[in-house]
Amino acid sequence: MKASETLIATLREVPQDAVIASHQLMLRSGLLRRLGNGLFAYLPLGLKAFRKVEAIIREEMDAIGALEFRPSVIVPGELWRESGRWETMGEGMLRVKNRVNQELVVSPTAEEAFTALIRDELSSYKQLPITGYQINTKYRDEIRPRYGVMRGREFTMKDAYSYHANQESLDEVYEKFASAYRKIFRRLSLTVIPVKADTGAMGGTGSEEFMVESPVGDDTLILCASCGYAANTEKASCASDADMSLVKTDKAVEEIDTPNVKTIEELSAFLDTKPQTFIKTLIYKALNSELDLTKAPGSASLKRVTETGRAAPFYPESFFAVCIRGDLDINEAKLAALVKASELELASDEDVERFTQAPVGFAGPVGLDSLPIIVDNSVLAMHDAVTGGLKKDVHLLHVEPSRDFSFFLSGDIRTVVAGDICINCGKTYHSTKGNELGHIFKLGDKYTKSMGVSFLDENGKLQTPTMGCYGIGVDRSLASIIEEHHDENGIVWPMNIAPYQVVIVPIKYNGQMKEIADNLYEGLRKEGIEVLLDDRDERPGVKFKDMDLIGIPVRVLVGEKNLPNVEIKERNKSSADLVLVEEAKDFVTKLVKEALAKHAHSSES
Ligand code: ATP
Ligand code: MG
Numbered sequence: 001m002k003a004s005e006t007l008i009a010t011l012r013e014v015p016q017d018a019v020i021a022s023h024q025l026m027l028r029s030g031l032l033r034r035l036g037n038g039l040f041a042y043l044p045l046g047l048k049a050f051r052k053v054e055a056i057i058r059e060e061m062d063a064i065g066a067l068e069f070r071p072s073v074i075v076p077g078e079l080w081r082e083s084g085r086w087e088t089m090g091e092g093m094l095r096v097k098n099r100v101n102q103e104l105v106v107s108p109t110a111e112e113a114f115t116a117l118i119r120d121e122l123s124s125y126k127q128l129p130i131t132g133y134q135i136n137t138k139y140r141d142e143i144r145p146r147y148g149v150m151r152g153r154e155f156t157m158k159d160a161y162s163y164h165a166n167q168e169s170l171d172e173v174y175e176k177f178a179s180a181y182r183k184i185f186r187r188l189s190l191t192v193i194p195v196k197a198d199t200g201a202m203g204g205t206g207s208e209e210f211m212v213e214s215p216v217g218d219d220t221l222i223l224c225a226s227c228g229y230a231a232n233t234e235k236a237s238c239a240s241d242a243d244m245s246l247v248k249t250d251k252a253v254e255e256i257d258t259p260n261v262k263t264i265e266e267l268s269a270f271l272d273t274k275p276q277t278f279i280k281t282l283i284y285k286a287l288n289s290e291l292d293l294t295k296a297p298g299s300a301s302l303k304r305v306t307e308t309g310r311a312a313p314f315y316p317e318s319f320f321a322v323c324i325r326g327d328l329d330i331n332e333a334k335l336a337a338l339v340k341a342s343e344l345e346l347a348s349d350e351d352v353e354r355f356t357q358a359p360v361g362f363a364g365p366v367g368l369d370s371l372p373i374i375v376d377n378s379v380l381a382m383h384d385a386v387t388g389g390l391k392k393d394v395h396l397l398h399v400e401p402s403r404d405f406s407f408f409l410s411g412d413i414r415t416v417v418a419g420d421i422c423i424n425c426g427k428t429y430h431s432t433k434g435n436e437l438g439h440i441f442k443l444g445d446k447y448t449k450s451m452g453v454s455f456l457d458e459n460g461k462l463q464t465p466t467m468g469c470y471g472i473g474v475d476r477s478l479a480s481i482i483e484e485h486h487d488e489n490g491i492v493w494p495m496n497i498a499p500y501q502v503v504i505v506p507i508k509y510n511g512q513m514k515e516i517a518d519n520l521y522e523g524l525r526k527e528g529i530e531v532l533l534d535d536r537d538e539r540p541g542v543k544f545k546d547m548d549l550i551g552i553p554v555r556v557l558v559g560e561k562n563l564p565n566v567e568i569k570e571r572n573k574s575s576a577d578l579v580l581v582e583e584a585k586d587f588v589t590k591l592v593k594e595a596l597a598k599h600a601h602s603s604e605s
Contacts, residue, residue, distance in 0.1 A: 001500070003534045007044050009033075010546045020216050022482035023148030025491050029550045031499075038145025038153030040475075045550065048499035050156075053188060053478050054135055056496070057158045059601050060184045064176040066131040066160050071113045073137045077103030079112040082451045092140050106139040111447045111469060114161040118465075119453040125165045128455065128465060129173055133160035135474065147216060149475035150435065156474040163448070163465040165457065170442055170466050174206060177440045177470045181210055184472065185437070187599045189494040190480055192437060193221060195230045210438040210472075212480045217433035222416050226427035233431070234333040236416035237423045242381035243276045243325070249384040251398040253366060258395045262361030264326045267395065271386065278326030279379055279387045279399065281363040283319060283352045283371070286341035290314045296372035296408050298355075312340075319347060319355060319371045321363065323407070324414060325378035326386075331415040338411045339374065356390050364388030365405040366396055372408035375401070380410060437480060438472040491551030492572050495595035500532040502588055503552040505543050507559040509535045516566070516581055517558045523585040529592050554591055556584060 009030030018024040026032040031046030042050055058068070077095060080086040085093075094106040107113065114132050121127070135158045145153050160177070164170040178194075185192045190212060197207040209232065211221060222236035223229065231237070261270045268275050290312040293299045298319070306313040320339060324330055336344045349360050355370045356363045364387035365373050385399040399405075418431040447453075448465050457463045478497075485492045495501060502524060506517040517533060524531045532552065534543050540559075547555055548571065557567040557576075566584050569576035570591070579587045 001532050003532055003536050006532075008536070008546060008550075009043055010549055018148065020147045020150070020214075020483070021486055022150065022479040025482050025486055025549070026148055026479065029491055031550075032148065038142055038151075040149055040152060040154075045499040049493070049497050050474065050478055052497050053474055053481075054156075054158075056187050056601075057184055057472060057474065057477075058135060060180045060187075061133050061158065061160065063601065064131075064173075064180050066133045066162075069114070069117070069132045069134050070136070071107075071110060071117065071134060073107050073139075074104050075107055075110075075113050077105050079116050079451075080105055083112050083115070083447055084450055085112070092142070094139050094141050107136075108138055108140045109157075109471070110134065110136075110159055111161060111443070111467075112451070115447045115451050115453060115467070118161075118163050119451060122163070122453060122455050122465070125455055125457045125463075128165040129162055129169045131160055131162040131173060133158060133470075148479060150216075150479050151218075152475060155476070158472045158474060160470040162468040162470075163453070164467070165455070165463065165465060167466060170468050171206075174440060174442055174468050177468070178208060181438055181440060181470075181472070183601075185210060185477075187496065187601070188477055188481055189497070189599070190437065190477065190484060193223070193230050193434065195221060195232055195434075197232060197235050206442040208440050209436050211434035211436055212483070213432050214435045214480075214483060215433055217435040219434045219436060221432050221434045222418075222420075222429050223432060224422040224425060224427055224429055227422060227425035229422055229424050229429075231416075233416060234331065236429075237412050238414070238416045238420040238429065239423050239426060240377045240381060241421050246277065246381075246383040246385070249398050249400060251384075253399055253404055254397045255389055255391075255394050256397055257393055259393045261393070261395070267386065268326075273386070275326035277382075277384070277386055279323050279365065279382065279385045279401075280326045280328075281321055281323050281365055281368075281388055282330060283347040283355055283363060284322055284335065284344055285347045285351065286315075286318050286320060286336070286339050286344050288314045288316060288342040289318050290340040291318075291409075293318060293372060297369045298371040319351065320408075321355070321365060321368055321371055321373045322376075322413070323365050323373060323379050324376040325382060328376065328378055329415040330376070330413055334411075335374070335413045338409065338413055356388075358388070358390050358394075359392050362388040362390060362392060362394060364390055364396060364399075365401075365407070366390070366399055368405070373405065374413070375407045375410045376413045377410060378414060435476065435480065436473075437477055438470075440470045441468065443467045443469050486551070489545075490549035493551040493553055494599065495553050495592060496599040498530075498551065498553050500530045500552050501592045501596075502529055502531040502554040502556065503534055503547045504531060504556045504558065505534045505540070505547065507540050507557070509537070512563075513558050513560065520556065520558070520566070520581075520584055520588075524588060527585065527589045529589060553595065554588055556588060 011028045015027045033041050093108050096104050138157045139154050162173045192210045195209045220233040222231050264275050332344050352360050387396050387399050389396045445464050454462050504517050506513040521533045553571050555569045565578040567576045
């Protein structure tokens with residue numbers, strides 16, 4: 001391609017609303033433009049790189065036997081009613097109506113569409129397992145689209161869905177995806193941290209997220225450098241760390257006046273001691289808890305519901321007093337899992353006052369018998385503690401957890417932070433911010449059951465298939481490649497993603513220089529090299545700056561001064577080679593092909 005015949009749309013200025021490198025560079029190098037909030041257009045150069053990311057993902061999906069489908073992006077709302085997600089998806093899902101008032105959904109994901117397709121085709125176990133995928137448009141009405149295509153509203157996702165006769169088959173295909181994803185990210189030159197999210201709360205079936213480190217990441221990762229433990233902070237566990245400075249006491253519990261002292265900080269200052277000596281007590285409201293609370297304090301007033309199709313009876317609404325060491329925070333995701341609730345929130349001031357018989361700020365476990373008490377493991381190792389006194393302006397001293405109060409349930413419900421002790425190896429964690437690039441998940445029969453998918457097994461018995469789902473963001477992966485591969489002058493593309501592999505820059509596009517440049521251009525094209533010829537009538541400095549910004553891996557400079565040589569420079573190196581004109585084609589071809597070979601699909605894992 002000649003530069004004069006494509007769209008080189010570089011910008012010298014950093015666009016105002018772009019704060020991260022990939023967003024700035026995609027705009028500045030003319031890969032991308034903004035059409036609206038969270039809505040973008042790839043320009044020709046950007047689309048070339050985008051297509052290469054897509055192609056790698058497609059190749060690895062095909063290699064594990066996934067079948068490519070092409071469902072419409074707009075799907076009937078009816079399918080979402082069948083799965084029950086019409087109600088639960090919330091504002092993130094864009095719903096539209098057509099001229100005959102039919103409800104439609106702009107796909108934010110496609111479990112429903114694929115499950116409906118499979119439902120119609122599936123009759124026998126002999127057809128299973130089957131895995132379908134698409135690389136297609138998604139729309140999510142993100143509240144705060146940001147960082148360019150990292151979090152857009154419209155974006156492209158590779159999403160795959162697998163259907164199985166049994167758990168072993170799901171496990172097998174899931175493992176294939178786990179290794180295909182590793183290959184994909186390796187071929188994209190992306191350093192990912194696979195994070196296992198295999199918690200009891202999800203039934204222990206299996207889920208893994210592929211994260212990239214990013215200072216603007218939306219997730220916090222807890223990592224152990226020593227054993228490789230990696231978890232999202234929502235799920236991370238840590239070993240218990242008793243505070244050895246807390247010594248058991250024989251003293252009886254003592255009330256003290258603490259006028260206007262409500263927060264842990266105020267209390268620390270008032271008593272001149274550290275937050276580790278306090279037991280913090282918070283009252284939570286839980287929705288749809290499946291715990292058995294019949295023997296719990298305060299259970300008489302709770303309504304318990306048994307619903308057909310639901311494994312266990314549940315309490316639409318219940319309350320808990322939750323205790324944790326004063327210097328720690330409660331992780332609501334872990335707490336929700338412990339109390340088997342679908343949702344959790346801090347109780348209102350009114351509810352707190354009703355349960356504790358005191359204003360907010362004086363809750364404590366001693367003498368609290370209006371609701372079940374849940375303690376974090378940290379509390380089990382505490383001694384001689386300070387707690388709220390269940391009266392206005394009163395706290396209690398010398399509280400011994402097992403002596404002075406009992407609890408309904410204990411567990412690990414703290415938010416793990418850097419410096420906590422690794423659950424696996426006892427070393428300390430560090431933490432980092434990350435962005436999710438991909439996610440693989442064993443779904444079970446949630447969709448196949450609610451949408452009535454069935455097949456006949458070997459014995460002629462009707463069964464429900466089990467299901468897995470697997471996603472990768474194409475745009476976010478592309479942006480992440482730029483995050484990982486750029487310098488102060490622009491993008492430094494890996495050879496296999498670059499919009500063009502080689503650029504030929506004649507100092508002046510006329511006379512002998514034009515002839516050499518044209519010859520080399522044609523020669524390289526015949527070798528199958530993707531080459532751009534910068535034939536624009538611009539100063540050499542401008543051309544160099546543009547091509548560095550765009551990040552083309554190999555630059556061939558044709559200048560009178562260097563003849564009979566041309567200067568060949570790789571974008572990721574500071575030095576250049578002088579190569580005889582007649583050897584330049586082979587030299588460049590070898591460079592490109594060797595680099596490509598490193599990223600090619602291979603059957604070994
Ligand atoms: P996030 O927590 O970042 O919102 P998610 O958990 O909603 O991600 P999934 O539903 O698992 O994401 O979607 C699969 C992949 O789609 C993500 O790993 C990510 O790469 C991509 N993705 C999700 N939302 C967006 C978005 N708004 N813009 C670009 N890519 C996205
Ligand atoms: Mg999301």
